[in-house]
Amino acid sequence: MRLREWDPRTAPQAELESWLRAYNDALSADLPDDPPWGIDRLRDYLTVTMPGERRLTWLAEDDASPGEVRGYGRMLMMSGLGVLELYVAPPARRRGVGKALLAAMADRAVVEGFTALGIEVGGGTAAAEFYPAQGFSHVYTETRSILDLSTVEWPHVAEMAAGVVHGYRIEYYPGDLPDDLLAAYAEAKQVRRHDPESDLDLRPSSYDAERLRSSLRCLQARGLKPYIVVAVHERTATVAGLTELVVPAQHPTRADQYDTTIVPEHNGYGLARAIKARMLLELRTAESQLRDVQTWHAAEREQLQQVNKELGFRPDREWREYEVDARDLAARLHAG
Ligand SMILES: CC(C)(COP(=O)(O)OP(=O)(O)OC[C@H]1O[C@@H](n2cnc3c(N)ncnc32)[C@H](O)[C@@H]1OP(=O)(O)O)[C@@H](O)C(=O)NCCC(=O)NCCS
Structure with missing residues (x-):
């Protein structure tokens, strides 16, 4: 087996195709119900990062069949943390x-x-055995839930979306956010910043207007089409709640639900219910190829789980985050 550093930006198309075969083979072994990825926008997905971040990739190839990818490692280098x-x-x-x-x-x-390295993997898979065996600590658990759109009770979802209390307005933004909403939107996202329940921040989140704009551009440039629904508090013209989802060009039948946040003073008005239901209704026409939506949440976020349950999300499997000190890991791997 041969290892080499690989740059997907300049790699020949045949290498991208070989990467994709290896990825899909691994996916079908560990997560057989997940949709296989396609080649559409794959190079963009593998290449683009947020400003200030870098992603390095290594390939393992068989000596006997050069060019055939057998494995790969990618490290996204964020501030101080390498996400593997x-x-x-x-x-x-x-x-x-x-x-x-x-x-x-x-x-x-x-x-x-870089001091720390982190990784997220599905529970009950080979990876959940591999990382503890390499000295990683298990630091956080979430549940992945999946909503099969063929099981959705659309009239009920329409009712949920219509249940908006007086004083709030729901707005839908496919693809991007208007400039004049950015500051209020970023402020609403601040709420989650010091959330003790939040994880290692392995997924994108942006708390100021400029970073939010970059983050949306980064998603678009990677082939991940963002959809956003916000609840606006009309009297103060602030964002009271938001929900974000992306439809990836690489697996367009499965959407990824990102953040849903309700600013605490606007809790208790059914806003999470209304914005998440509105999102589904919009997706039904905007992305008619979609078959399901996946989302991750901590066990503690009970209110959100209740809403997800009402929409028809079903728990799929545990998702585990592991962390390790980079120096310790390097020393251990060289010793053994
Ligand atoms: C985790 C993964 C990278 C391990 O790759 P690998 O090349 O098989 O790992 P190695 O051969 O280097 O294994 C090293 C050690 O890890 C442990 N290990 C690896 N796989 C294991 C398994 N299935 N069960 C128990 N221990 C395991 C063992 O201690 C092993 O040493 P040993 O073979 O001498 O007993 C691979 O199984 C994989 O690609 N899994 C899917 C990764 C993923 O993240 N999927 C998406 C989310 S679930």
Whole structure:
């Protein structure tokens, strides 16, 4: 097996296709009900990052069939934290490929002065065995839930969307946010910033207008079409609640639900219910190819889980975050 650093920006199309085959093979072994990815906008997805962030990739290839990807490791370098992604194609597993890719990433993290490395994986999979075996600590658990759109009771969802109390207005923004809403929107997102229940921030979130704009541009440039629904408090013209979702060009039948936030003083008015229901109604026509929506939430966010349940989301599996000190990991991998 041969390891090399890989730049998807300039890689030949055949390498991207080989990457995709390895990715889909791994996906079908671990998460067989997840839709396979397609090649559409794949290069953009693998290449684009937020300003100030970098993503480095390593490939493992078979000596016997050069150019055939057997595994890859990607490290997104954010402020101080390296967020990892590591896949080995099923036929190449349990031969040390995962460890070798992890060592390449740990070494680079040390050289670049990154202290911590984090990763998220599905519970009950090989990865949930691999990371503890490499000395990672389990730091956080979420549940992934999936809404199968063919099971949705649309008249009920329409009722939920219509249940907006006096003094609030619901607005729908496909693709982008208008400039004059950015500051109020970013302010509403601040609410989650110091949320003790929030995770390692492995997923995108933006708390000021400029970063929010960059974040939306970054999503669009990666082929992830954002959809946003907000609840506006009419008297104060502030954003009382928001829900964000993306439809990825790489798997357009499954949407990813991102953040849903209600500013605490606007809790208790059914806003989460109304904005999430409105989002589904809009998606039904805007993205008619969609089959399901996936979302992740902490067990503690009970109110949101209640809304998800009413919409028809069903818990799918546990999702676990692991963290490790980069130096310790590098030292351990070289020792053993
Ligand atoms: C996790 C993964 C990268 C491991 O790759 P790998 O090349 O098989 O790992 P290695 O051969 O380097 O394994 C190193 C050690 O990890 C542990 N390990 C790896 N897979 C394991 C498994 N299925 N069960 C128990 N322990 C396991 C073992 O201690 C192993 O050492 P050993 O083979 O000498 O016993 C691979 O299984 C994978 O790609 N999984 C899917 C990754 C993913 O994130 N999917 C999406 C979300 S679930």
